[in-house]
Amino acid sequence: MNPLLGGLPRFLRYNLVGAMGLSVKFSVLTALVEFAGVGYLASTAVAVEAAMIHNFTWHLRWTWRDRSAGLSRREALMRLLRFHLGAGAVAMLANLLVTRFLVQEFGIHYAAANLAATVFAGLANFIISNFVVFTAAERSARGLAASPAVRVG
Numbered sequence: 001m002n003p004l005l006g007g008l009p010r011f012l013r014y015n016l017v018g019a020m021g022l023s024v025k026f027s028v029l030t031a032l033v034e035f036a037g038v039g040y041l042a043s044t045a046v047a048v049e050a051a052m053i054h055n056f057t058w059h060l061r062w063t064w065r066d067r068s069a070g071l072s073r074r075e076a077l078m079r080l081l082r083f084h085l086g087a088g089a090v091a092m093l094a095n096l097l098v099t100r101f102l103v104q105e106f107g108i109h110y111a112a113a114n115l116a117a118t119v120f121a122g123l124a125n126f127i128i129s130n131f132v133v134f135t136a137a138e139r140s141a142r143g144l145a146a147s148p149a150v151r152v153g
Contacts, residue, residue: 010063014126017058022118025051029114040110041100047114048095052088056080064134082133087125094121 025047032043060068060076071079098117102108108116 021051086128
């Protein structure tokens with residue numbers, strides 16, 4: 001098992017979740033731009049956030065299930081915060097900057113530019129998730145283990 005990737009099965013699960021998240025992202029993006037008339041950058045930000053919540057939930061319950069069993073609510077929320085500050089920040093910045101650059105400088109359609117931005121951020125997000133967000137559950141001496149557990153699975 002390659003420690004950088006966390007093993008091929010985990011990397012494949014990560015990519016499957018990412019593909020599902022991409023459909024969430026493009027559904028929200030298209031609905032906001034084409035039907036609600038919202039600008040493509042504001043729509044991108046909302047769509048990325050929707051995909052991040054979707055992906056975090058699946059990663060917690062499936063991709064990194066072995067590292068998430070028995071987490072307290074507080075621990076799960078801390079992971080969500082780390083996910084947003086790490087992988088989420090990379091995804092948001094890459095999506096907004098790359099999408100804007102490709103649309104403004106090359107006239108590429110916002111959807112194609114968004115797809116390119118997603119691919120650009122994908123590997124970095126796996127590494128952040130594997131080594132920062134979904135680390136093995138840690139219990140502190142302050143009694144976090146006594147907090148109500150979140151049932152995963």
